[in-house]
Amino acid sequence: MTFVQQHDGAIEPTVNAQVFRQLRIDIVTCRLMPNERLRVESLRKRYGAGGSPIREALMRLEAEGLVILEQNKGFRVSPASREHLLDLMKTRVEIEGLALRWSIENGGVDWEANLLAAFHRLSHQKKTLRATGNEINLVWFREHRNFHSALTAACGSQHLIGIRENLFAQAERYVALSIISKCPPRSDDSEHEQMMRAALARNAGRAVQLMTDHIGRTNERVAKTLAAAAAQPIRLRRVNGKA
Amino acid sequence: MTFVQQHDGAIEPTVNAQVFRQLRIDIVTCRLMPNERLRVESLRKRYGAGGSPIREALMRLEAEGLVILEQNKGFRVSPASREHLLDLMKTRVEIEGLALRWSIENGGVDWEANLLAAFHRLSHQKKTLRATGNEINLVWFREHRNFHSALTAACGSQHLIGIRENLFAQAERYVALSIISKCPPRSDDSEHEQMMRAALARNAGRAVQLMTDHIGRTNERVAKTLAAAAAQPIRLRRVNGKA
DNA sequence: TGTCAATATATTTTCGAAAATCGGTACAAT
DNA sequence: ATTGTACCGATTTTCGAAAATATATTGACA
Numbered sequence: 001m002t003f004v005q006q007h008d009g010a011i012e013p014t015v016n017a018q019v020f021r022q023l024r025i026d027i028v029t030c031r032l033m034p035n036e037r038l039r040v041e042s043l044r045k046r047y048g049a050g051g052s053p054i055r056e057a058l059m060r061l062e063a064e065g066l067v068i069l070e071q072n073k074g075f076r077v078s079p080a081s082r083e084h085l086l087d088l089m090k091t092r093v094e095i096e097g098l099a100l101r102w103s104i105e106n107g108g109v110d111w112e113a114n115l116l117a118a119f120h121r122l123s124h125q126k127k128t129l130r131a132t133g134n135e136i137n138l139v140w141f142r143e144h145r146n147f148h149s150a151l152t153a154a155c156g157s158q159h160l161i162g163i164r165e166n167l168f169a170q171a172e173r174y175v176a177l178s179i180i181s182k183c184p185p186r187s188d189d190s191e192h193e194q195m196m197r198a199a200l201a202r203n204a205g206r207a208v209q210l211m212t213d214h215i216g217r218t219n220e221r222v223a224k225t226l227a228a229a230a231a232q233p234i235r236l237r238r239v240n241g242k243a
Numbered sequence: 244m245t246f247v248q249q250h251d252g253a254i255e256p257t258v259n260a261q262v263f264r265q266l267r268i269d270i271v272t273c274r275l276m277p278n279e280r281l282r283v284e285s286l287r288k289r290y291g292a293g294g295s296p297i298r299e300a301l302m303r304l305e306a307e308g309l310v311i312l313e314q315n316k317g318f319r320v321s322p323a324s325r326e327h328l329l330d331l332m333k334t335r336v337e338i339e340g341l342a343l344r345w346s347i348e349n350g351g352v353d354w355e356a357n358l359l360a361a362f363h364r365l366s367h368q369k370k371t372l373r374a375t376g377n378e379i380n381l382v383w384f385r386e387h388r389n390f391h392s393a394l395t396a397a398c399g400s401q402h403l404i405g406i407r408e409n410l411f412a413q414a415e416r417y418v419a420l421s422i423i424s425k426c427p428p429r430s431d432d433s434e435h436e437q438m439m440r441a442a443l444a445r446n447a448g449r450a451v452q453l454m455t456d457h458i459g460r461t462n463e464r465v466a467k468t469l470a471a472a473a474a475q476p477i478r479l480r481r482v483n484g485k486a
Numbered sequence: 487t488g489t490c491a492a493t494a495t496a497t498t499t500t501c502g503a504a505a506a507t508c509g510g511t512a513c514a515a516t
Numbered sequence: 517a518t519t520g521t522a523c524c525g526a527t528t529t530t531c532g533a534a535a536a537t538a539t540a541t542t543g544a545c546a
Contacts, residue, residue, distance in 0.1 A: 014314060014529065039497070050531045052295055055499085056302045063306030065405070071257060072537050074498060084401075091402040094341055158327075159334040162308070163406055257499065282527070293501045298529085315507050317528055 016053035023047070023057050027066050027077055028169055029136050030176045034080035038067065064166055066173070078170075082226055085174055089219040092167045096215065097208045099152035099160050104204045107154035112200055118143070118150035119196045127185040134182045141172065147192060151199060151211075175218065178225040186221055188214065259296035266290070266300050270309050270320055271412055272379050273419045277323035281310065307409055309416070321413075325469055328417055332462040335410045339458065340451045342395035342407050347447045350397035355443055361386070361393035362439050370428040377425045384415065390435060394442060394454075418461065421468040429464055431457065 013021075023043075026032045043054050058075045061067040068076050078084075103111065125140040145168065152164055179185055191214045198207035256264075266286075269275045286297050301318045304310040311319050321327075346354065368383040388411065395407055422428055434457045441450035 011314065016529075017314070040499095041497075050529095051499090052298070052530055055295070056299055056529095059299045059302040060306045063303045065402075071254065071260070072498060074538095087400050087402055091400050091406075094403075098337055157330050157334050159308075159330055159410065160337075163334075167402065259499075283529095284527075293499095294529090295500055299499095315528060 014053070015049050016056050019043075019047050019049050019053050020057035020060055023054075024061060024066065024169070025138075027061065028173045028176060029138070029141070030173060030180055032077050034077050034173070034177065036077045038075040038077065040074070065170060080174060080177060080226065082223060085219065085223055085226065088167065088170055088174075089215055092171060093212050093215050095160070095164050095167055096148070096152065096211050099155040099157075099164050100199065100207055100211055101204045102155035102157065102160070103152045104199055104202055104207060106156045107199075111150075111154040114153065115147075115150045115196055115199065118147040119192060122147045122192060123189060128179060134179060136176055136179055141176075145172070151195065171215075171218075174222045174226070177229070178222045181225045181229050183221070183225040183228075186217070188217070191217075257296070258292050259299050262286075262290050262292050262296050263300035263303055266297075267304060267309065267412070268381075270304065271416045271419060272381070272384070273416060273423055275320050277320050277416070277420065279320045281318040281320065283317070308413060323417060323420060323469065325466060328462065328466055328469065331410065331413055331417075332458055335414060336455050336458050338403070338407050338410055339391070339395065339454050342398040342400075342403050343442065343451055343454055344447045345398035345400065345403070346395045347442055347445055347450060349399045350442075354393075354397040357396065358390075358393045358439055358442065361390040362435060365390045365435060366432060371422060377422055379419055379422055384419075388415070394438065414458075414461075417465045417469070420472070421465045424468045424472050426464070426468040426471075429460070431460070434460075 023032075032038070038058065040051050040054055043049075044051060047054065058067055058069070062069045062075070066078055068078050070076075107115075122140075122143040125137060125143050127137055127140050129135045129137050148168060149165070152161065155161065191210065195207055195210045195214065198210055266275075275281070281301065283294050283297055286292075287294060290297065301310055301312070305312045305318070309321055311321050313319075350358075365383075365386040368380060368386050370380055370383050372378045372380050391411060392408070395404065398404065434453065438450055438453045438457065441453055
């Protein structure tokens with residue numbers, strides 16, 4: 001995979017923006033595993049870009065919490081742990097709940113329409129690709145993200161939306177980890193539908209409760225996988241530099 | 244001001260970290276004004292550092308929302324507006340309230356002790372420096388930040404703390420703007436003391452209410468200054484490039 | 487054998503310059 | 517006068533190499 005600056009009429013994103021985007025995807029989907037070292041040289045080869053845009057992208061991701069930087073020791077993907085997951089989900093319940101409540105208060109017809117559309121698209125995707133079984137379906141990921149985004153889109157606060165998106169991305173990473181660990185994904189289609197119905201019915205209390213349960217259940221499932229993976233840990237670092 | 248890599252025994256922060264730190268301060272205190280362009284060359288001279296660490300610092304700040312990046316048009320300090328302020332404060336009320344509630348639930352003796360100490364230090368500082376009147380007192384800023392941090396430190400969620408700190412920094416910027424605009428700062432010493440007392444008394448409801456009012460009042464005051472400044476705007480961009 | 491200093495290697499971090507892009511200005515053609 | 521087009525300087529963005537720092541290895545000495 002190589003990013004090259006092209007000079008079409010269209011506004012090409014900078015190399016930095018492209019690296020950022022792809023790196024973010026690779027981390028969230030655990031193509032780059034938690035705690036994995038991110039050496040500039042290896043990333044240079046991986047994305048076919050110079051050191052500067054790569055480091056810049058890593059800095060942004062560090063501020064988002066997806067990447068860790070240690071003084072003079074370089075970057076690594078943020079580690080995944082049970083404690084981190086618990087904290088994340090605890091916070092997410094509050095943020096998603098708040099955003100949903102506000103969204104239900106403020107949402108207009110456009111919000112309803114977009115929500116219906118997002119759910120429809122999501123309902124036509126499966127979490128994993130049939131063929132392989134534990135391969136992540138990137139389209140489902142996107143539609144799932146879009147659905148939750150649509151639910152809370154009318155909350156009326158750009159700040160709250162930003163916070164929500166950040167927490168969501170971090171949670172996605174744990175879901176991806178769970179899928180990769182050969183854990184058969186639970187079906188939450190009906191949960192999504194129920195949430196949508198409650199939201200459209202302007203039943204904030206019920207919608208928030210459903211959301212809380214929804215997050216809680218994914219949390220439990222993922223935490224279980226995480227514990228199993230910890231018992232038989234995936235090898236993250238090379239045995240030794242030389243043969 | 245120049246950052247140079249020194250080789251003492253102590254672990255010197257990287258140039259990037261130093262630039263980040265100083266740039267953040269300069270933006271929050273409005274030494275770099277809202278919407279001001281941040282040209283790499285001028286920042287290079289300002290901080291005596293190369294382009295790379297400066298851009299990296301700017302990327303981090305962009306993720307934090309203190310800086311804006313436009314494709315191929317460079318960076319600027321995030322603009323300040325009434326709408327942005329309102330959104331910010333609305334979100335802050337919720338986040339600070341939540342963190343305070345959890346902190347009151349979980350806080351132990353250490354939390355109480357640190358809170359008392361933080362308030363004591365804060366109560367010995369004035370918002371502005373006597374001599375000049377509308378010059379920002381950086382020590383007050385720090386102690387004020389520390390006090391609010393101490394209030395919510397025991398909330399038990401690293402994520403919530405991070406979110407809170409980010410929103411707080413953005414709010415600080417508006418307060419600084421208000422002070423610079425020759426607006427005589429309101430005295431909120433008693434408000435801080437009341438909040439502390441309510442927190443120590445484990446009266447979450449009252450503490451959160453006080454916090455909400457506290458934020459609301461600063462919000463009003465700052466919004467008023469902002470409106471006045473908008474009426475007679477501070478010149479942000481050069482009249483013209485050439486003489 | 488074990489410890490410690492000295493050296494070598496790998497990696498991060500930073501710089502200076504080249505490449506790409508933007509915004510404006512001059513100038514020709516209609 | 518207006519549109520469009522080819523330039524020019526300013527600025528951002530990117531690269532490749534040098535400097536600084538960490539990590540691994542070697543060898544001397546107890």
